[in-house]
Amino acid sequence: MMARVDFWWLPRAFVLGLLAFVIFGPLTNLVLWTVAEKWYFPHMLPLEYGFSFWQRVFSPRGNAMESLMTSIVIAALTVIASLALAIPAGYALSRLKLPFRGLILLAFLIPQAFPNLPVYVNIARFFYQIGLNGTIAGVVMVHVTHGLVYAVWIATAAFSAVDIDLEEAARSIGAGPFRAFRDVTLPLAAPGLMASAIFVFLESLDEFTGSYFVGAPDVNTLPLLLYTAGSGGNYQIASITALLLLVPSIGFMLVVERFLRADVLSKVGH
Amino acid sequence: MDMRAFLKVEKMSVGYGTTTVLDKLDLGIEKGEFVALLGSSGCGKTTLLRTIAGFAKPFAGSIQVADRDVTQMPPDKRGMALVFQSYALWPHMTVAQNIGYGLKLQKHSRGDIDARVSEMQNLLGLSGLGNRKPGQLSGGQRQRVALGRALAVDPEILLLDEPLSNLDARIRLTVRHEIRSLQKRLGITAIHVTHDREEAMVMADRIVIMNAGRIEQQGSPEEVYNKPATPFVAAFMGAENVLSMQVSVKGEQIELQEGAFNAATVTARAGRRLATGPVELRFRAEAASLTGNGDGAALEPGALELRGQVASVSYPGGHWRHAVRLGKDEILVDADTPFDQGATVKVRIPAQSLFIFNTPEGPAGPHTF
Missing domain, CATH: 3.40.50.300 (P-loop containing nucleotide triphosphate hydrolases)
Known part of the structure; x- marks a missing residue:
């Protein structure tokens, strides 16, 4: 076969370049803003660079650290609550021959399916009546309803990927049902459960609407801080906060691939 | 039990x-x-x-x-x-x-x-x-x-x-x-x-x-x-050759009636529970022996002799396996030496290797698994 010049690289290179710009353009802008001391129109690049805004964010008077702590505490509690529900639910959904299994799985999608705003306004009104508004517990509950779809779907897939023979092998040589679950099923499903925990954690860390209506102004999470800073025109603070939010997301996304194996992924939603 | x-x-x-x-x-x-x-x-x-x-x-x-x-x-x-x-x-x-x-x-x-x-x-x-x-x-x-x-x-x-x-x-x-x-x-x-x-x-x-x-x-x-x-057990245990015949039971003797490929044969009942009527006869390929048409060796008492044509010969190892055609049926018989395709042969099955079962009422299909 004769070697031919392939002119297809041209449109490909163009599309890839465009894609890179779409992804990395805003990110570059974000990073620049975090270190910009002075930057105004019509200049392409900041006029002065420096870390004074970082100092402000991390100073004892700045509330970034406090917001970060609140966000992490809420995310951790959300993970614990979601897994406490998702482990038994996922196990039951994977092992028992339940009628309407598909519908039950679909039901966990409902919180994502409806428009968030009206739902959260009503939740906020209801939480206000029972005194949950402006509490960490209230925000955690809102995040759990949101995160449960990841937790339950992935947990179900993780348990389905554990061959039932492995559990029965433990039963047959003398392990009771709970012991077999603890010693065999749970450790083997752990990577999948870890992945679902990561998704729930990130989802909670990022969540804005629910936190705003239920939590603000008493519970101040990182996205709320970002919103306040952004709407106040303080792009440096907003960018630094955004970067803080980005770090765990990227970090976890890099490791989640290790936990979510193909045999688990192929069972998600089935 | x-x-x-x-x-x-x-x-x-x-x-x-x-x-x-x-x-x-x-x-x-x-x-x-x-x-x-x-x-x-x-x-x-x-x-x-x-x-x-x-x-x-x-x-x-x-x-x-x-x-x-x-x-x-x-x-x-x-x-x-x-x-x-x-x-x-x-x-x-x-x-x-x-x-x-x-x-x-x-x-x-x-x-x-x-x-x-x-x-x-x-x-x-x-x-x-x-x-x-x-x-x-x-x-x-x-x-x-x-x-x-x-x-x-x-x-x-x-x-x-x-x-x-x-x-x-x-x-x-x-x-x-x-x-x-x-x-x-x-x-x-x-x-x-x-x-x-x-x-x-x-x-x-x-x-x-x-x-x-x-x-x-x-x-x-x-x-x-x-x-x-x-x-079913006979078939599962390797007796896959199956023929349909008529028997009449006379005390401790059973008579396999003359068919298109066999002469009437009398054999001992030997504890088989059988009634006069149609039967299914099964035997293993390795239990039967094959002789040429002209072979005049005496048939041992109670053995069944069938006449047929060799349809094909193969060598699965150790012995030659012959597919012998009996009208529409085909049976498999092993022999130490190969016979030519198309040759007319005699298949002899000793009495103790014949598994005979009454055919159940109605049109019974062959027992396969």
């Missing part, structure tokens, strides 16, 4: 949902006996084993072990151990942890467990592999770990669910004998599910042949091989 049997299954019916797999099944197994449940896939043998193990609940009937009713007990309380077809080794535990798990559950001391585990490893030729994970073992080694895990807890009854079917053909042959000699040495009661006739023959004290959820016949390997009770 022996009322003193160690494991007693009585009038047990099992099924899934609305389908019944086993209907009112009875089975008794002696202490120290090695029983093979033999049948083709879907015959209910695995369901029977899983019900004995406690993983399927019977609709009706009972299961007793040493006069203790275990019908409603969960699997972990039955004192049995099941070896799975897939081995079901725990991939997150080492070989030693897999074998020792049952002992840990029984709350033995660490020292006892270690001693027993290394004893098991020595017994099964797994020494030095204790720290490996199952993923690092060969198929044969995994199979042994599965066996060791089951044997370590010293079960009253060892249940084996086609444990050799995932092994290479060559390893399978040696493992058969290993399991058999181990079972004899340790005196364990064992139930082995298999679809492999030869495997059942070489391993078991008693073979239970199952078909469509029922026990067709049970007995020692010689018994089921030489005295099949039903056409």
Whole structure:
């Protein structure tokens, strides 16, 4: 076969370049803003660079650290609550021959399916009546309803990927049902459960609407801080906060691939 | 059924949902006996084993072990151990942890467990592999770990669910004998599910042949091989040549009436339960002998002689296999020397190798499986 010049690289290179710009353009802008001391129109690049805004964010008077702590505490509690529900639910959904299994799985999608705003306004009104508004517990509950779809779907897939023979092998040589679950099923499903925990954690860390209506102004999470800073025109603070939010997301996304194996992924939603 | 049997299954019916797999099944197994449940896939043998193990609940009937009713007990309380077809080794535990798990559950001391585990490893030729994970073992080694895990807890009854079917053909042959000699040495009661006739023959004290959820016949390997009770058992035990004939029973003699390819033949009844009428006659390819048309050697008394044409010849090894055409039917006959294709030959089947069964009422199709 004769070697031919392939002119297809041209449109490909163009599309890839465009894609890179779409992804990395805003990110570059974000990073620049975090270190910009002075930057105004019509200049392409900041006029002065420096870390004074970082100092402000991390100073004892700045509330970034406090917001970060609140966000992490809420995310951790959300993970614990979601897994406490998702482990038994996922196990039951994977092992028992339940009628309407598909519908039950679909039901966990409902919180994502409806428009968030009206739902959260009503939740906020209801939480206000029972005194949950402006509490960490209230925000955690809102995040759990949101995160449960990841937790339950992935947990179900993780348990389905554990061959039932492995559990029965433990039963047959003398392990009771709970012991077999603890010693065999749970450790083997752990990577999948870890992945679902990561998704729930990130989802909670990022969540804005629910936190705003239920939590603000008493519970101040990182996205709320970002919103306040952004709407106040303080792009440096907003960018630094955004970067803080980005770090765990990227970090976890890099490791989640290790936990979510193909045999688990192929069972998600089935 | 022996009322003193160690494991007693009585009038047990099992099924899934609305389908019944086993209907009112009875089975008794002696202490120290090695029983093979033999049948083709879907015959209910695995369901029977899983019900004995406690993983399927019977609709009706009972299961007793040493006069203790275990019908409603969960699997972990039955004192049995099941070896799975897939081995079901725990991939997150080492070989030693897999074998020792049952002992840990029984709350033995660490020292006892270690001693027993290394004893098991020595017994099964797994020494030095204790720290490996199952993923690092060969198929044969995994199979042994599965066996060791089951044997370590010293079960009253060892249940084996086609444990050799995932092994290479060559390893399978040696493992058969290993399991058999181990079972004899340790005196364990064992139930082995298999679809492999030869495997059942070489391993078991008693073979239970199952078909469509029922026990067709049970007995020692010689018994089921030489005295099949039903056409199904005969076919399963390799007597796949089948001919339809008419017989008339006269006291202790049976007369096979003259047909298109055979002369009338009188043979001894020899305990066969037969009535005058249409019959199905079965025999094995290797039980018959082939002679040329001109061969004048005397026919031994009671033997059946058939005349046909050689349709094809093949050499599967050790002997020549001939397909002999009898009108529309074709039978397979082995011979030490090949006959030419198209040659007219005489097929002789000795009396003791003829399996004769009354054809059930109505149009009975050939028994295939």
